[in-house]
Amino acid sequence: MILAAKIIAIIVVMVMLAYMTRHFIFAIMRLFHHQRMNYTDLSGFHMPSITVLIPMHDEESVAPDMIEALLEADYPHDPDLFEIIPINDHSTDRTGEILDEYAKKYPFIKPLHRLEGVRGKPAALRAATQLAQGEVLIIFDADYIPGKSLLKFLAAPFADAEVGAAMGRVVPHNVGTSLLTRLLDLERSGGYQINQQARYNMGLIPQFGGTVGSVRRTALNAVGGWNSFSLTEDTDLTLQLAIHGWKVVYVNRAECYEEVPVKWDVRRRQIQRWAMGHTECFHRYLGQMLRSPFLSWKMKLDGALMLGVYITAPLLIVGWIACTILFFSGQSFLPALAVAFMASTCYNAIGNFASFFELGNSVILDGSSKRVRLLPLNIANFIFSTAAVSGALARFYTNMFRGREPGERWQKTKRFRDGGGGGTESGPLGLDEGGTTDGLGTDGGDDRSSSGRGERMSLPGAGQPVSGSTHSSGFGNGYGLHYLWTQNEESVHTDTRLEQISDSGPALGNAGGVSIGTGRGLNYLRAQGMGNSDGHANGPATGVQGAVNGNPRVSGNGKQVSIWSMWFKGSQHGEETAVVMPEEEEAKKS
């Protein structure tokens, strides 16, 4: 027994050392090595026809944010080039209605309602892919908020005929919500800024993450399409593409904002699903991958380590048990073994399957500080994940040996964004009518009930903002998408037209129908204290028709925000309000 414990401990130490070395190489290569040519330079020059697929199951609280963000994307809204297929996958809430309302407004939004058949993301994607017209499919989860240029970034790599899939970077937007979100922010930072980019730099296989990713239709069809029965269709597809010789690339510049789990039980379910799906792929593809003629030995080695990453969790527990046996057997005078074991486990532990120096380097590269101080607390995340993953894999293998389906089928990750909001008075989405017109808005003080689109905000020194104080479903949220974008782009744009409008507007007025607002919009940002604290929804309105309350606190915190993204046509109370893109407006004028 002692001998067995020693052998197990040595094996565990060796495996952990292999992972530690791998992470160390990644960290060093990413921080110091020249970055591999990326395709962002082609962004805007190579624009294939794209179809955006968004699987949704009971996503009424987040669906409008996602769609609105896509509507603002700078990809040409030419139906031949751009298509959005939101997939209503057996939803029992109002997701379907919301999508239908958008479809009425925008011809390139073509909702797919799936009410029968296998539920789940892979099955939904499979069904939607059959309808998609685009050469390139871009996939998002419903809780994501793509930036304005994201679609271009994700489409550009397909100028290279060898590229089968491209993956973008995921950045949590609800970082400050809880300790878990902060830790996940660190983890995502290490995972994308270091891990994915380093793999891409080194010519290994970056992982296609199943969201914020794009895939070439022909490549997808060539490898048999989405695996409807996989828990992690993304890993499945990554392996399929790599095995068949397609390149998977990572575009670090393509940042998209996601909502990470706020609660630990949601995180547990999420990581358990990943663990089971990943391990399923481990068994399904390891042999094929090692035999693939298209992959170098480096790719195969890294691929094997990547596929086996979740197996390290139960392996660690087995190692700890072996260490305990050695301790009680009086064998702990083997200090080298004990120290090496402890060191390697703890070294990998702190970063939750990513070493702490990987996370530290990612913070350096991101140019941020302070958040790295949370690094020691990741031990809690590590222990938690180890327990959760081990439990999931125990269930996985038990089911496998009993001949049952290895894991539970697709489980949706719970959303935490508050979907409450107005809009009830003017239709489910507030798309049809403007908000009510009672001046400052009776619901204005309630962060949760003001709807949230905060694109048009004032710039200090750029003219008085146009602030439509609206009732429930008006524009609002003094801190919308563009705050994120401008943070990212480090640039501020002014809009002369807006200046003119705002100059001409009276100080107070009614809200005058500016409620393109979905009745829910991005109010979660505001609820997080990022919005205009006095609750005035600072929305756009024309100076002539709409309400301009001249609220000087329009951006909520005085930060400069971009206002160039969209042009709105305000209208008088009761009139239909539409989003008008600059090109469309020019066309109408002419």
Added chain:
Amino acid sequence: MRRKNIYPHKSQRYMPFQKVYLLQAFLVAVVADVLLLWQMPLILSWHTRVVGRLLDIAEVPWSVGRDLAVLPGITGTLIRTDYLSYELHPLYPWVFTGAAVVLFLVSYRFMIPPLRPLLFLIPGGLVVTLFYLKVVSPELPYSPEDFSAIWYRGECYLWLLIPWIFGLGLFTLRVPFRLKLPWLVLVFAYSLLWSAIRLATGLATFYYFGGIWMPMFYFIFGFLADFLYIVAIYSLAMDRAAVFLIKEREVWES
């Protein structure tokens, strides 16, 4: 107007590798290890004195134990203390284990989920040790002096490892030396003092409450605690380095 230094976007920036910083890292690690090996007997002696002093404060009787060869040519003096005898107090292990289990179960629903598996290690470790004491052997395989020997060896190896962790993790960065060295010194100072405090606490616990607590001190308050403060100090160092590097645009290329 042409900007002097263009700050590359974070997605593409990297820090051009300079051999001088790698050399610096190796030199620091080697010099620190040589210094440590040279001064190790003195450090171990100081460590023993601090532990003895802390045991005096805790009113734990102790005596000078045997000399331990930590590394070839390097010896340290161990401290000898006693266990609480469970033959005289047979209920103690049951009480400790029962109390830990009950406390864990009662507070389970109030704990945040990530703490549950971590805190489970305490009652879990006590249950396993109790099982060992009642089923396998009434005595643990280690005396407090043996425990000190394990501790000294482990800590010595760790002290020799720290310069390499910080060397490769911090000293390779293009950050002034003055922003790196203090952290290394701090981590050593903290490590020495914290090691003495933990060992003294462990020995005092064994004296007053018995050996059932030994695995907990070995596994949780041993190397795991060591790595926690190493990472904590590393994170502070990286925080300061990040602040410096944000201002130094010429460091970055894309």
